[in-house]
Amino acid sequence: MSALPGAAAASPLAPGWLEVPEDLNELVPVLWAHDAARTSGGELAVGGVTVSELKRRFGSPLYVMSETDFRRRARDFKQAYEAAFAPLCGGADVYYAGKSFLCTEVARWVTEEGLRLDTASGGELAVAARAGVPGENLGLHGNNKSDAELHRALDMGVGRIIVDSLPELERLARIAAERSERAKVMLRLTPGVHAHTHDFIATAHEDQKFGLSMADTADLDEPSQGKSPAAQAVAAALAHPSIDLLGLHCHIGSQIFEPEGFALAAERLLTFVAMMRSVHGAELPELDLGGGYGIAYVPGDTPRQPSELAAALARVVASTCDRLGISVPRISIEPGRAIVGSTTFTLYEAGTIKNVQVDLPSGGTAPRRYVAVDGGMSDNARPVLYDADYSAVLASRTSAAPPALSRVVGKHCESGDIVVRDVYLPEDVTAGDLLAVPGTGAYCWALASNYNYVPRPPVVAVTDGTARLIVRGETEDDLLARDMGA
Template sequence: MSHEAGWAHAPGALRSPSWLRQPADPDALVPHLWSSTARKVDGVLEVGGVALPDLLAEHGSPAYVLDEADFRARARAFRTAFADYDVYYAGKAFLCTTTARWVAEEGLRLDVCSGGELAVAERAGFEMGHVGFHGNNKSAAELRRAVEVGVGRIVLDSFVEIERLTALAAGLGRRVGVMVRVTAGVEAHTHEYIATAHEDQKFGFSITSGDALEAVRRVLAADGLELLGLHSHIGSQIFDTSGFEVAARRVLALHAQVSGELGVSMPELDLGGGFGIAYTTQDDPSDPAQLATEITKIVDHECRALGIEVPRLSIEPGRAIVGPAVCTVYTVGTVKPVELDGGAVRTYVSVDGGMSDNIRTALYDADYSCTLASRRSDAPPTLTRVVGMHCEAGDIVVKDEFLPGDLAPGDLLAVPGTGAYCRSMASNYNHALRPPVVAVREGGTLVVVRRETLDDLLATDVGALGG
């Protein structure tokens, strides 16, 4: 829901949403919105010991800035908190060969959901037995490649896929570890498009309808498929474990039913990911240790009640690791005060990026924060909307933020929490060039994904190539 709803407009002024407060010190950072090494020095934002104006002078604007120390620390925190689990990094949040190597070095496994993501894992030299392969419509070619390289588990999502994989396994003479993805009928407290465990959506087999149990039967009857267990994922950007409690109860009941009726004790259970992060001051995510304590307690309680052994558990954090580790830095192009009905004025600040590098505001009505990153300002804060450069009215980067009233072209703005689903969902809309991902650590920079060029943009245009 837009935060404009219910605003009271006084003549010449525009009231902020109830959750947005003017900062006591406009030059200060709210720590839980930023990566651990981010700080301001006389108004200039530094990450990993690198001043962002210097980074953009070298690598261009806009740019995604990836804090390596923060990424590794968050991965390590999940590995430590969930020590008795298999922790899979959800590559769909953001994946490149460098981050895949970091994930492996920190002792995590890797979850992919396309042939392209699998190719990145291969190029990074990732241990294929520690890779899980998701997706609701994996092609025969993708499945074949996964089997050929020895992916540790394939998460099955439809009866068609069970038949497809059974045939491939037989043709290749391989035995393939699989999990059956189930929908538990849980409505996660999140946006409709990122809630994935209710009945009316594309993922998994319904427990309620009996499809999940039938899928288990078919896998058990299939030559070449080894049933590892059940997989459940209830959505994304989730801040408490109540949804996991309901889902675990229903999935473990099915786990017990398989054991009782079919005589098969499945060794594993995957509870998915979806752990939320702070995009604005209104977000209050749980830390990995708290999540581990609560989820483990839920599973232990349900297993005792059902009289079954606790299976080997796994989770799939993605956003919670990479999301806060990245900020996106833009250059201001125009500043435009716009008079609204009743005489109120809103300041529109346009930057050199937008929905091509962060589609989440337009797609999910997501909220973000931002800060002036290139200088100190003592100007009074003004309620501002930061917008992109694209030909869409919905091309909004930050819907509402207090920024200095003297913002001008050439200033730099930094948006925290852009590591997840920003670069990975980026596009060439309006033929924009996707920004680079620049890792920072201890005063140094490393380009891990380079900026696109016009040659890249035109490389697939056969007319431009004279074809």
């Protein structure tokens, strides 16, 4: 493949973090599945299957997932946390966060790799049941679970129901009592740790919808202050014969690179555990520290390896428990994006391409190229929702053309329909070329819509030279099937 001759000048329209690549044909490893590579002919391939073959068989847009890479990342988390916590509490449990991407095939992979499954709705429980996931390996989240969802969780023998509020605790206690059962419960607390991420995906500060506040409970020297919603929930759960209180849960946010926030949350929850032992004489044997581990979406992002995250967390848990004089609880975590995100890219076909001149604050103009593709915000809502950045490459061939600052946009009737806000692509990208956007495994298919009556794309899993559908793409007949008009 051909590298660009010399260093190209950066566009004045480019954000500060975006550098001009030395080689536009290079696949930056941190962005892609481990088995993604260019063929000798220059095509992008994953698991030995080229994008032209995928396009021919399945069309575009298309989510392309490496099963091999998914399983590898799942094993990495499982093995890292088991090794780090085995000396402290006999190991750790890894729950795959199904909200990031879930279908029956993925639920089976998770189970086969020794992970458990975290769900957030009755529909996700239905997927787990169809996949044959044992009930004891499931958790159920949600800030507004319906009675029907709570009944379904009890019917399935779900291993933990993560209770989000005092009213929900009372409802669940009543439902379980009416069934003459004991519901296994974790209480979701908000430890007051503000994660450095987008406000919509930071979930442990006080001013948001999730969890039970720990305010006024962080000081072990004043256990009489245990009047917070979190402390009240512990007291109520212990008092209900129909509730089996397993322990505590927190989740500080998503797309977080540094381990310090997780460590601080662990310290605060363990301090709370010690306080509850002092007040109630009760041991809380389990502690779930959630997920939210970041992945690379653009060059320069630096996600941590599971082994590094696990070791850092284990050190904090061990030292905090030793200082407080309490036993180390059984630890669990809930990675979703960190497992599935980089396993997948979205394959698009380029269509309309046009250059525009953009006014510069200092005067004059600079060119920006708009590359429209055959998908858009219906298959990736994250740029619109969270101002999320992505990258893209020319996938169907290599190019020796100079770089052009480009904006990859969709086909929808919205000016905000942007897939990749800023990326350098070869100047000779033309209609019919295939583009690949990496890092689309998490929250892309899961958030997909039918805006403008566009069918949602299929999902293809690739492994060992074989590609197969794991989620069928929609058709126009699917879109019209629920329309009750003549």
